[in-house]
Amino acid sequence: MSLLEIKNACLKLDNKNILNGVSLSINSGEVHAIMGPNGSGKSTLSYMLAGRDGYELEEGEILLDGISLSEMEADERARSGLFLAFQYPVELPGVGGMSFLREAVNSRRKFLGEEELDHLAFVKEARKEASKMHVKDEMLKRAVNVGFSGGEKKRFEILQMAMLKPTVSILDETDSGLDVDALKIVSDGVNAQRNNDNAIVVITHYQRLLDYIIPDFVHILSDGVIIKSGGPELALEVEKNGYSGLINAA
Amino acid sequence: MQHSIKDDYINSIKNYTNQFEDTNFRRIACNDFKSWPSPREETWRLSRLGSLSRKKIKPINPNLKKNNNNTSTLIGSTIIHFIDGAYREDLSSKLPSGVNLSVLSDSEGLKYLQKIKKSNLSDHPSTNVSLSCTPSIMKLTVSKDTKVKDFIQIIYEGGEDNQSVHPVLYLELEKNSSLYLIERFNHLTSLAMPLQLIELRNKASLNSIKIFNDNEKTYNLSANCVYLSKESYLNSFSLIKGGIFTRSETHAYLNGCNAKLNLNGVYISCNKQHHDLTTAIYHDVPDCTSKQIVRGVLGGKSTGVFQGKVRVAQDAQRTDGQQMSRAILLSDTASANAKPELEIYADDVICAHGATVGELDDDQLFYLNSRGVPMDKAREILIKAFLEDMINQSVDNSLHDFVFKEAELALSSIITKEIF
Numbered sequence: 001m002s003l004l005e006i007k008n009a010c011l012k013l014d015n016k017n018i019l020n021g022v023s024l025s026i027n028s029g030e031v032h033a034i035m036g037p038n039g040s041g042k043s044t045l046s047y048m049l050a051g052r053d054g055y056e057l058e059e060g061e062i063l064l065d066g067i068s069l070s071e072m073e074a075d076e077r078a079r080s081g082l083f084l085a086f087q088y089p090v091e092l093p094g095v096g097g098m099s100f101l102r103e104a105v106n107s108r109r110k111f112l113g114e115e116e117l118d119h120l121a122f123v124k125e126a127r128k129e130a131s132k133m134h135v136k137d138e139m140l141k142r143a144v145n146v147g148f149s150g151g152e153k154k155r156f157e158i159l160q161m162a163m164l165k166p167t168v169s170i171l172d173e174t175d176s177g178l179d180v181d182a183l184k185i186v187s188d189g190v191n192a193q194r195n196n197d198n199a200i201v202v203i204t205h206y207q208r209l210l211d212y213i214i215p216d217f218v219h220i221l222s223d224g225v226i227i228k229s230g231g232p233e234l235a236l237e238v239e240k241n242g243y244s245g246l247i248n249a250a
Numbered sequence: 251m252q253h254s255i256k257d258d259y260i261n262s263i264k265n266y267t268n269q270f271e272d273t274n275f276r277r278i279a280c281n282d283f284k285s286w287p288s289p290r291e292e293t294w295r296l297s298r299l300g301s302l303s304r305k306k307i308k309p310i311n312p313n314l315k316k317n318n319n320n321t322s323t324l325i326g327s328t329i330i331h332f333i334d335g336a337y338r339e340d341l342s343s344k345l346p347s348g349v350n351l352s353v354l355s356d357s358e359g360l361k362y363l364q365k366i367k368k369s370n371l372s373d374h375p376s377t378n379v380s381l382s383c384t385p386s387i388m389k390l391t392v393s394k395d396t397k398v399k400d401f402i403q404i405i406y407e408g409g410e411d412n413q414s415v416h417p418v419l420y421l422e423l424e425k426n427s428s429l430y431l432i433e434r435f436n437h438l439t440s441l442a443m444p445l446q447l448i449e450l451r452n453k454a455s456l457n458s459i460k461i462f463n464d465n466e467k468t469y470n471l472s473a474n475c476v477y478l479s480k481e482s483y484l485n486s487f488s489l490i491k492g493g494i495f496t497r498s499e500t501h502a503y504l505n506g507c508n509a510k511l512n513l514n515g516v517y518i519s520c521n522k523q524h525h526d527l528t529t530a531i532y533h534d535v536p537d538c539t540s541k542q543i544v545r546g547v548l549g550g551k552s553t554g555v556f557q558g559k560v561r562v563a564q565d566a567q568r569t570d571g572q573q574m575s576r577a578i579l580l581s582d583t584a585s586a587n588a589k590p591e592l593e594i595y596a597d598d599v600i601c602a603h604g605a606t607v608g609e610l611d612d613d614q615l616f617y618l619n620s621r622g623v624p625m626d627k628a629r630e631i632l633i634k635a636f637l638e639d640m641i642n643q644s645v646d647n648s649l650h651d652f653v654f655k656e657a658e659l660a661l662s663s664i665i666t667k668e669i670f
Contacts, residue, residue, distance in 0.1 A: 050620050053612070074619035075628075083620075090617035094635030094642070100621075103631065107622035143639065160621065 001066055003028045003199045004049075004168045010059040011048055011224075018044045020224035021060070026168070029196040033210055034203045035235060036221035037243040042203045043087060045221070046172040050084040051077045065167060078104075079111035083166035085157040087173040092144035097156070100144045101126055105163050126163065133159045133189050150177035151185075158189040169193075170201045175209035187212030207239040222247050262308035267382050272356035275363040279381035286375060296555045296587050297497050297526045302469050307440050309383040310413040312336035319407055319436065324652060327401035327432065334408035335415035335442075336385040348396030348427070354387040354420065362387055362420055365447055369475045369501050370530060376443035376473040380416035384445070389420040392427040392454075401649075403432045409439020409468070418445045423454035423482075430457045430646065435472070435492070438465040446474045450482035452506065457485045457646055461656055463492035466521075470496040478538075480506030487644045488515040489653065490525045491660035497526035497555075504531070504538040504566075511540040514644040516637055518660040519552035519584070520667065526555040533566040533596075540570070545640045546577035547633055548584035549664040556605070559591040566596050573603040578610060578636060580629075580668040626669045633661060 004026040011019040018041045026032050036042050048055040049062060051074035062069040069077055092100065106116040117125065130140060133155045145153050154174055161169055171190065175183055190213050194200065202213055210218070210232065218234040219226045222243065227250035228234065238246065260283065267276045286303040287294040312334035318341050330351070331341040337351070345351060354362060363381055371377050381387075392398060409415045415437060423429055435442065442464060450456055464470050470493045478484060490496050502511055517525035531540045546554040560571045577586035588605035610632050618628035637657050645653050 050616075052616050052620075073625070074616060075622055075624045078620050078622035086617070086620075090613045092614055092617065092632070092635060094637075094639030095631060100618075103618075103623055103627070104621035107624070111622070143635075164621070 002026055002063070003065055004201070005063040006049075006060070007062070008060040009045070009048065009057055009062065011044060011055065012058055013044065013054070018224050019048065022221070022224065022226055024219065024226065026199045026201065028167075028199055029194075030217065031194065031200045031202065031213060031215045033215035033218045033235060034201060034221050035205065035218060035238055037205075037247075040221045041224040042221055043172055046084055046170045046203055049170055050074055050082065075107070078164075079108050081167035083161050083164055083169040085154075085161060085169065085171040085174050087176060089145045089153040089157055091146045093146050095144050097140040097142055097144050098123065098126060101140070101160065101163055104160065108164050129162045130159055132192065133162065134185050135159050151179065151182035154178055154182065154186050155189070158186055162189065162193055166198065168199050168201065170203065172203045173205065174202070175204055175206065183209065183212060207235040210235045220246055222250065259307055263379060263382050266309045272359055274356050275359035276382045278360075279363060279378045282373070283375065283378035283382065287373075293528060293557060296557065296589070297495075297524065297528075302441065302495070305412065305440060307412050307414050309379075310334050310408075310410060310415050310439070312385050312408070314338070316408055317341075318405065324401055324403055324432065327403040330390075330402065330404045332404065332406045332408075332417045334385075335406075335417040337388045346398055346400060348393045349398055349402070349429075350391045350393070352389050352391070354389055358389075359387050362447060365477075366445075366475050369503065371473050371475050371499070371501050374471075374473045374499065376445045376471045379414070380418050380443045380445040383414070384416040384418040387418045387420055389422065392423045392429050394424040394427060396424075396427045398427075398429045401430045401432055403434065406433070406435045406437060406442070406444065409437045409442060411467075412440050414441035414443060415439050416443050416445070419447075421446065421448045421456075423450050423456055425451045426453040427451075428455040432459045432461070432649075434461045435464050435470060437468050437470065439468055442468055442470045442472075444470070444472045448474065448476040448484075450476070450478050450484060450509075452480045453482060454479070455483040458487070459645065459649065459653060460486070460488045460498065462488065462490040462496045462498065463656075464496065465492065466494055468493040468496075470498075472496075472498045474498070474500040476500065476502040478502065478504050478506060478509040478511060481508045482506060483510045485512045485644070485646075486514065487641075487653070488527065489657055490515065490517040490527065491519075491657070494522065495524045497528060499528040501530045502532065502540070504533050504540065505535060507535050507537045509538045511538070512542070512644065513540065514543045514640070516544070516640060516657060517546045517554050518637075518657060518664065519546065519548045519554050520550040520660075520664045521552060522550065523552045524555075525552070526557070528555070528557040530559040530561070531571065533560070533562040533569045533571060535565065536567045536569070538566065538569055540572070542573040543640055543643065544575040545637060546586055547580065547637065547661065547664065548577060548586055549580040549668040551581075551583045553584070554586040555589075556587070557589045557591075558603070559593065560601060560603070561593040562596050562599050562601065564595040567598045569596060569599040569601065571599070571601040575605045577607045578633065579607065580633070580664060629669050630665050633665065634658070637661065
């Protein structure tokens with residue numbers, strides 16, 4: 001059974017068709033890349049999966065580990081194991097990084113029937129994971145994403161992913177705004193979490209990220225439908241010929 | 251002519267003032283009180299006193315045997331008690347060295363009155379009524395070069411139904427002195443009219459926290475007049491959470507170069523409470539800075555008002571004046587008004603103001619939801635953060651927890667009602 005199953009997803013925003021029947025089946029242990037030009041519906045797809053208000057499906061169905069997400073709010077989806085790394089992580093002035101992480105992790109643990117971590121155990125765990133992502137203690141004391149550089153924001157997203165141990169992670173343009181060094185740190189963080197029990201969906205414009213996070217499958221999204229799927233070589237084709245060639249051929 | 255309740259109050263003030271010997275300043279103030287401000291007056295348009303003026307109120311005769319309530323106090327602070335508007339030496343702690351508390355004489359009272367009358371608070375009802383009816387004007391002085399280490403805490407309590415209380419304070423920080431002052435208004439009365447004159451001499455520094463937590467029936471019309479001299483610093487933070495109607499009005503005059511003023515405040519309003527922070531900052535000389543951040547959280551049928559005026563005189567070049575207000579409405583029946591006003595006559599200044607009234611931010615809520623945090627918890631986190639962020643910016647580190655706990659008490663009842 002697929003870990004994430006998207007069946008004929010159709011969605012309108014302001015009466016405009018954005019997703020026009022996206023279907024995708026993702027098995028555990030797999031990494032899928034979704035590529036597409038601006039306005040192809042990539043970010044809409046990620047918001048729809050995460051359950052953002054206003055991004056409800058007109059038609060189709062999403063199954064996470066066999067369970068339909070359509071009746072679930074965003075927070076339930078997250079507790080069930082879905083994670084979205086934001087393209088633009090949101091600043092939360094006044095919300096300390098450590099207490100934010102703890103709130104998130106304990107929500108997930110409660111759902112899984114695990115005991116909530118006490119303060120000390122949590123801080124220890126958070127520091128361990130943070131050091132892997134080159135996130136300094138001082139950053140965890142600050143308000144979430146406030147005054148963080150582009151790279152820090154993305155590293156903090158992947159740190160959350162590491163702490164929450166989701167079954168399916170969607171990384172929405174995680175490479176945007178990153179320099180080469182930061183890209184490597186973030187990619188290493190993602191790769192460290194690849195295992196046979198989870199799946200990762202990488203959404204990106206560019207092939208560059210896929211040099212670091214090597215996908216099993218690449219899909220091209222255009223005008224709200226997947227027009228072509230293939231292996232990593234498809235990303236190289238995009239890099240060489242651009243999206244227009246593929247779109248015209250489709 | 252029909253006999254009105256307004257006349258009743260004026261007559262009761264007149265009768266009341268007759269008992270005092272120091273009559274000069276009282277007589278002038280009493281004659282200047284003509285009536286309650288009308289909603290036609292611009293600064294009272296959003297905070298109407300109609301229901302107060304219909305109440306039968308008379309000034310209280312302080313009961314000097316009344317005990318204080320057990321308000322939790324800060325450890326290590328010097329306590330000063332005012333009950334029924336009267337200073338109570340028997341209940342107050344010994345003052346640290348360099349700090350003195352005294353009663354103003356009639357002639358000093360006249361000077362006090364003149365200083366307030368020079369300001370735009372001259373017609374404020376608390377100026378005239380409280381100067382007529384206060385048991386005495388108390389002066390707290392911090393002498394030259396004294397840096398008071400411990401906090402001084404003033405607790406205002408007492409009052410009765412249908413009576414008004416009138417604590418009047420004169421706070422003078424002499425040259426190069428500093429003080430941390432925490433004031434808590436815990437009246438149980440129909441009307442409280444605290445009046446304060448604050449003078450900061452050259453290089454004096456005052457950190458002031460005011461917590462308005464009067465009884466749910468209380469009207470509190472607090473009036474504060476502040477004069478800042480050269481290189482002096484006032485960091486003021488007000489937390490308004492109590493009373494049925496609380497208006498804190500402050501007029502600050504930056505009279506000496508390089509004076510610095512922070513005039514921040516938070517109101518947390520629920521049920522039918524009306525909370526109002528009204529300020530006026532007058533930049534009269536060059537190179538002064540004023541910053542103002544005001545935040546409100548409102549639930550129920552409450553209303554919030556922020557009126558902030560910054561006036562920069564022609565000579566006040568290189569003024570830096572910033573003002574920002576933001577209110578969050580948690581119910582459809584709550585409302586907030588913000589009226590920022592800039593009056594600038596100098597050309598080389600940096601002045602900015604902004605005001606927003608709205609709901610919690612959708613992006614922030616979604617971000618928390620997407621991490622598994624349920625909507626009600628996410629809203630609670632964001633509301634607390636909204637105030638904590640502001641308190642952290644406004645209050646000295648050592649007092650963060652104390653002030654935030656005070657805010658949290660009021661917040662939790664709104665959150666329970668509006669969210670859970």
